[in-house]
Amino acid sequence: MSHSKRSDIFLLDTERTTWHDATLWFVRQKRDKAVYATPEFQELRQLASDIKDHTLSRLDFYLQQFEENARRNGVQVHWAADAHEHNQIVLGLLQQHGATRVVKSKSMLTEECHLNPYLIKHGVDVIDTDLGERIIQLRDEAPSHVVLPAIHLKKEDVGDTFHLHLGTEKGNNDPQQLTETARQHLREKFLVSEVAISGVNFAVAETGSVVVCTNEGNADLGVNLAKVHIACMGMEKLIPRLSDLSVFTRILTRSATGQPITTYTSHFSKPAEGKELHVVIVDNGRTKQLGRPDFRNSLKCIRCGACMNTCPVYRRSGGHSYDFTIPGPIGAILSPNIDMRKHASLPFASTLCGSCTDVCPVKIDIHTQLYKWRQVLGQEGEIPxxxxxxxxxxxxxxxxxxxxxxxxxxxxxxxxxxxxxxxxxxxxxxxxxxxxxxxxxxxxxxxxxxxxxxxx
Amino acid sequence: MKVALFIPCYVDQFYPQVGIATLQLLEKLGVQADFPKQQTCCGQPMANSGCEQDAIPVYYNFVDTFDGYEYVVGPAGSCVYHVRKHFDIIEQTPAVQHVRANTYELFDFILNILGISEIPGSFPHKVGLHLSCHGQRGLHQANESEMTPVRDGQLKRLLSGMQGLELTELDRNDECCGFGGTFCVSEAGISARMGQDRVADHVRNGTRVLTGGDMSCLMHLEGIVRRAKLPIKVMHAAEILNGAIL
Amino acid sequence: MSSSREKILAAVRANQPDELPLPTVPSFEGDDSVEKFTSIVQGIGGTVVEVTDAARLPEVIHQLFPADYRIASPLLPEANVPVDAQTPIEVLAAVDLAVLQGEFGVAENGSIWVPEANMLHRALPMITQHLALVLDRRNLVATMHQAYARLPSVGGYGTFLAGPSKTADIEQSLVIGAHGARSMVVLLV
Structure with missing residues (x-):
């Protein structure tokens, strides 16, 4: 089904479309306020872009430098060529520790690899602990946004889901009370899980550290209680120096939600005494994208979601209309690299208004790449x-x-x-x-x- | 100054009055523009559809048509942007380079080449300005809300100089209208919804005359205004300025 | 050394572009005042309490929190839950309040650097119901540039902690107290 057909289904509910658009526009406005209040923001964007461009141009060096430093710190580093190998590595580690209870914090990479269904098939009880992720896990849905995974749902939907799965009172749609229920429910999971899986926001080559940013504290709580921490990262998460984090921590949340920083910006360099820290570095199509000069700089993406919040098409069609792990404008330039035929309609799901390019904190020329993907699709015979x-x-x-x-x-x-x-x-x-x-x-x-x- | 008028294909066919207003406005500002009749289109419809290669003969026709002029001026930021940005796939002969560098959007030309920053005139109406993305974000003719809270731009300045003209303060100053070329039919549902939302912003804030620098967005918005039978008149800014100039 | 490692690195080498320059990051300065820091902390859901004299810390804690709280802290003699890296999870889970030392604060975002050495247990700052961080008012920097400049190393584990745990995952309604501490107070000494 094309993006346009899926959008038409979303648009049938006019009221909900209005609400979805307004909710995400509100996030965009919070971003604007934070950006306007940071005089050097445009300089920071350029620096972030340049640091990422440089890193991608010496990625082989930084990958090895990271690996060497992480190993020196007592971290075990694994390499996965594709999603399947990633899932096998994670399962192997779980089996090695006889672990069947796993908590997981937000990771778009593990979504991309479809880790959850794989683990569940192998008898692992894997629980997503980010509130939004947990909501959609209970509903057996995919995230509809990289930062706000349950943004397609209204509080009534969440109330119904919690009533069904967590026994809250029917009709209780109060976000405060629903969040408290989730807190109690997930605490139980945190306390008994043998292994915790997290994503990675940044990996620092010179120190061998991985950095994880959350507001809820679920990543830190999970990995600091479990015996084993498995951090899963796409290979493009690398940055060269610790000091580069000053640039990225300043732009990430301002772009994402308008916050000055996430509540927890945690640096994991060594496993705690008697515990294990594993890092799985994943390719899964990234080296292929690196080899496409017109599209390689899409690998600079730091998954802030700003392009989704600003996109007038995304706001009115919802994340699921993209039918790809990463929705919105950035998803529309990443997806054809993975499966050109399946995602052929995505580069056309844009007016090329250019707002995505202008909010992107790492200056990915998203709308230009959308235009260029259209040409590739035209030449490959993937247009009607x-x-x-x-x-x-x-x-x-x-x-x-x-x-x-x-x-x-x-x-x-x-x-x-x-x-x-x-x-x-x-x-x-x-x-x-x-x-x-x-x-x-x-x-x-x-x-x-x-x-x-x-x-x- | 040897100036050619570039009237995009859909303006030529559906909005001749916009072409006429452009020509007359330039005349009133002291510029005698030619209309070379060999011109057709900038090739954007094909290129945006993923058929850039098919657009190449159209690109050459454009360059051949306008090569002999000092400036090429058109009342459509999107087409101008296409010439400037996307004519990079043909060989960059001196003619191609010349045409790409000297094709101007009408108001950009008036402000930056003619150096005219104020047009005396009167237009006592509540006017809503639609900022077209390709003019604004592509040709940098107006500030972008992604960068700054200051709502400023070329057209806003020209219109603000008109006596009696009151500009609508919109909730969303520069959101795309959803036209998007072939997007308006390939993603018709979203396109229509975007247009309706844009029009609603104007209605909410009192626009009586809806204007802009790009007739393609206006064609889409006008289609919505007329379908909903709203009391809003849609005019290209060239029509306003040409009619109001003293 | 797995074969995927070699395969990936070979593909990277084949596909990465010619080297592009690594920029030098300037140290963007800014306001490092107590006022700025305080207003930002309040903006992110935290509280700042100015403690005139470090010796008054126990008294201030007593005023701010109920007397029956189970407290873990290396800073207070009245801490009644002893915690170290080996403390069992059930004990950690019962902590009401952790009072820990923050190394320095960042005025632009209200975050405070807390290294592992100050945490007693890595999970303590998150598992505790409430968190109080003690911070020397002389240890404020303006932006993250000065913050990282103060960190030659991040140690085994460390975090910039900014306010209480929060979420807005239900309809963008902000709720304080997601999984980590329900409240966060900065005690400025």
């Missing part, structure tokens, strides 16, 4: 044949001024004299679903102009 042939025909007309002049005249006359019902048929004229066609004038500009020239 009807579009391809109509564009070819259009090009023939527009390359020949005489043909264009005549064609325009015929079309205008057609519009003028055909009945409204025929020109505005919603079945074959998508324009007409909500819009009138322009009233065709008798004369085109060029006809008028020629007449003026004769008069002179």
């Amino acid at each position: 044949a009807s579009k391809k042939w109509s564009m070819r025909l259009l090009s023939r007309v527009l390359a020949k001024p005489a043909m264009y002049g005549l064609g325009g005249k015929v079309a205008r006359q057609g519009l003028r004299f055909l009945p409204h019902g025929l020109t505005h048929g919603k079945g074959y004229n998508p324009w007409a679903i909500a819009r009138e066609l322009p009233e065709p004038p008798k004369q085109s500009f060029r006809e008028w102009y020629a007449q003026q020239m004769v008069k002179l």
Whole structure:
């Protein structure tokens, strides 16, 4: 199903679309306020972009430097070429420790690898502990946003889910009380889990540390209570120096939610005494993207979600309309690298307004990459044949001024004299679903102009 | 100054009055512009659909048409932006480079090439300004809310100079209207919803005349205004300025 | 050395572009005043209490928290839950209040650097129901640039802690007290 078809389903609920749009616009406004209040914000964006560009250009060096320093710190480093190998490594570690109870904090990478279903299939009780993630886990849904995984749900939906799974009173939709219920429910899980899995926001090559940022404290609570901490990271999470974190911690949350920093910005360098810390470095298509010059800088992404919050299409179609782990504009440039055919409609799910590029804290030229993916898809034959042939025909007309002049005249006359019902048929004229066609004038500009020239 | 008028294909066919207003406004500001009739389109519809290669003959037609002029001026930021940004896939001959560098959006031309920052005139209406993304974010003709809270821009300045003209203060100053070229039909549902939301912002804040620098966004918004039978008149800013100039 | 490691590194080498320069990050300065720090901490849901004299700490804690709280702290003689790295989870889970030393605060975001050495147990700052961080008012820096400049090493584990645990995952409604501490007070000495 294309993005447009899935959006049409979302749009059926007009009220909810209004609410979804307004809620995310509110997040965008919080971001604006934080950005306006930081005078050097644009300089920080440039620095962040340059640091990431540099890192990607020497990624082999930094990966090895990170590995060497982490090992020196007593961290065990694993490499996974793809999602399956990542899942196998994690399961292997769990089995090695005889662990069946696992808590997990937010990690888009493990979503991308579909780790949860894999572990569950192998008898592991894996519990997502980020509140939003837990909500969607109970509902068996995918996250609809990288920072706000349950943003597609209203508090009534969450109330119903908690009533069903956690025994809250029916009709109790109070966020405060629902959060308290989740706190109690998840505390039990935190206290008994043998292994905790976390994502990674940044990996510092020069110190071999991984940095995890959360507001809820679920990552720290989980990994600091468990005997084993497994941190899963995409290979693009690297930054060279500890001091580079000053740039990234300043832009991440300001871009994401408008906060000055997350509640917990935690640096894990060594396992606690008697415990284990594992880092799994994952490729899963990233080296392929690194080899696409037009698209490689999408790997600079720090998963702040600002491009989603600002995207007028995302806000009105919801994260699930993208049918990819990472939704929104950034997802639309990452997904074709993974499966071009399946995600062929995503680069077209944009007006190319460019707002995504302008909010991106690491200056990924998202809308330009959307345009370029369209060209790749066109050349690879992944756009509908009807579009391809109509564009070819259009090009023939527009390359020949005489043909264009005549064609325009015929079309205008057609519009003028055909009945409204025929020109505005919603079945074959998508324009007409909500819009009138322009009233065709008798004369085109060029006809008028020629007449003026004769008069002179 | 040898200036060519670039009237985008859909303006030529559907909004001749905008082409006429552009030509007359330039005349009133002392510029005699030619309309080379060999012109057709900038090629953006094909390119945005992923058929950039098919657009190449159209790009060459554009360059051949306008190569002999000092400046090319059009009342459509999106088309101008396409010429400037995306004509990079053809060989960069001196002609191509010249045309890309000297194709201007009308108001950019008036302000930055003609150096005219105030047009005397009167237009006593409540006017809502729609900022088109390609003019604003692409050609930097207006500040962006992503960067600054200051709502400033070329058109805002030109319109503010009109006597009696009151500009609508919008809730969302620069959100995209959802036209997006072929997006308006390939993602028709979202496109329509975006347009309706934009129009609603204008209605909420009292716009009686909805204007902008890009007729493509206005065509889409006008389609929505007319379908909903709203008491809002949609005009290209060239029409306002040309009609109001003293 | 797994084969995936070699495969990945080879693919990286084949696909990465020519080296691009690594920029020097300037030290963006800013306001490092107590007022700025205090207003930001309040903005993120925390509280700042100015303690005129470090000796008054027990008295202030007594005023701020109920007398029956189970307290873990290396700073207070009246701490009644002894905690170290080996303390069992059940004991940790019963702590009402942890009073810990913060190393320095960052005025621009209200965060306080707490290294492992100050935590008694790595999980204590999160598992405790309430958290109080003691901070010397002379140890405030303006921005994260000065903050990292003060950290030659981050040790085995350390965190910038900014306010109480919070979430907005239900309809963007801010709720304080997600999984970590329900409240966070900074005791400025």
